[in-house]
Amino acid sequence: MNSSCKDKTSVLKEDLLIVSQREIAPRIFEMKLSGEMVLDMAPGQFLHLRVPDPSKLLRRPISICQIDKVNKVATIVYRVERAGTAILSQLKAGDRIDTMGPQGNGFDLSVVSAGQTALLIGGGIGVPPLVETAKQLAAKGVEVISVLGFATKDAVILEEELSAYGKVYVTTDDGSYGTKGYVSTVVDELTKEYSFDAIYSCGAPGMLKYVDQKFENHPHAYLSMESRMACGMGACYACVVHLRNAKEAANKRVCEDGPVFETGQIIL
Numbered sequence: 001m002n003s004s005c006k007d008k009t010s011v012l013k014e015d016l017l018i019v020s021q022r023e024i025a026p027r028i029f030e031m032k033l034s035g036e037m038v039l040d041m042a043p044g045q046f047l048h049l050r051v052p053d054p055s056k057l058l059r060r061p062i063s064i065c066q067i068d069k070v071n072k073v074a075t076i077v078y079r080v081e082r083a084g085t086a087i088l089s090q091l092k093a094g095d096r097i098d099t100m101g102p103q104g105n106g107f108d109l110s111v112v113s114a115g116q117t118a119l120l121i122g123g124g125i126g127v128p129p130l131v132e133t134a135k136q137l138a139a140k141g142v143e144v145i146s147v148l149g150f151a152t153k154d155a156v157i158l159e160e161e162l163s164a165y166g167k168v169y170v171t172t173d174d175g176s177y178g179t180k181g182y183v184s185t186v187v188d189e190l191t192k193e194y195s196f197d198a199i200y201s202c203g204a205p206g207m208l209k210y211v212d213q214k215f216e217n218h219p220h221a222y223l224s225m226e227s228r229m230a231c232g233m234g235a236c237y238a239c240v241v242h243l244r245n246a247k248e249a250a251n252k253r254v255c256e257d258g259p260v261f262e263t264g265q266i267i268l
């Protein structure tokens with residue numbers, strides 16, 4: 001039976017219906033999920049998925065890639081890493097998945113308005129949350145420019161989806177597709193030409209460190225962070241990151257205070 005209820009921390013819990021699942025690149029899967037929870041979702045938030053295996057006690061956090069509130073369908077895109085995500089990749093249309101969410105703060109899109117320009121920077125499996133972000137920014141009339149970095153051509157994902165909302169630049173570490181190098185190669189050139197009104201980024205720690213340093217004093221530059229999680233709802237402090245300029249040691253929980261933080265805030 002499908003259930004949807006608010007628990008005491010106001011996180012929804014629902015057995016979402018898997019509408020479809022397909023492999024879009026080697027070891028990278030797109031899963032479409034349907035349920036009432038979709039109506040509460042915002043770009044940059046994540047879902048906490050229970051792996052249907054009794055040995056996997058901890059849920060797996062996966063970002064929301066696309067949101068279709070009309071049909072109550074959300075899309076996630078994830079890479080098979082180890083056992084938990086491998087089990088998720090075996091699920092089929094018609095199965096249900098025990099899901100908590102939508103969790104986290106998401107990207108603040110209110111800081112930009114029509115006629116302004118936003119830069120989206122994504123690395124590898126950090127690209128998915130940028131798709132819904134781009135869609136909602138474009139719908140507001142914001143010009144969207146995306147720079148996506150991948151290891152190699154086979155790993156390139158979501159280029160076409162993001163191209164629907166603005167110009168997309170792709171880099172690959174080995175030069176097998178797009179510009180050879182890291183996202184910094186393109187971003188450093190673009191910033192000579194554009195003064196971006198907001199920057200939204202998600203990717204590996206090294207990429208986030210670059211964005212953090214490059215846009216440290218920008219008033220609207222955001223990093224979506226990853227951290228190992230347990231409860232995923234702010235109670236256990238398994239996911240803390242540390243504030244850079246706190247007078248005393250201060251922590252922020254990625255699951256509850258993040259996963260999105262402003263640049264210049266967190267020790268990376």
Ligand SMILES: Cc1cc2nc3c(=O)[nH]c(=O)nc-3n(C[C@H](O)[C@H](O)[C@H](O)COP(=O)(O)OP(=O)(O)OC[C@H]3O[C@@H](n4cnc5c(N)ncnc54)[C@H](O)[C@@H]3O)c2cc1C
Pocket residue numbers: 046058059060061062063064077078079080081082083084085086125128129225226227228229259
């Ligand atoms: C906010 C957030 C959003 C994410 N969004 C995506 C996404 O959209 N697509 C995607 O492919 N991956 C995403 N990840 C990473 C994803 O959660 C891990 O790859 C996944 O949990 C690995 O599970 P596993 O069972 O295959 O690996 P295992 O290593 O067996 O997992 C063991 C434990 O470690 C945790 N863990 C392992 N790797 C990570 C990681 N990188 N980050 C956080 N916890 C981890 C697992 O959740 C689990 O509790 C996200 C992580 C966070 C924190």
Ligand code: FES
Pocket residue numbers: 228229230231232233234235236237238239240253254255256
């Ligand atoms: S995972 Fe428990 S507080 Fe973040």
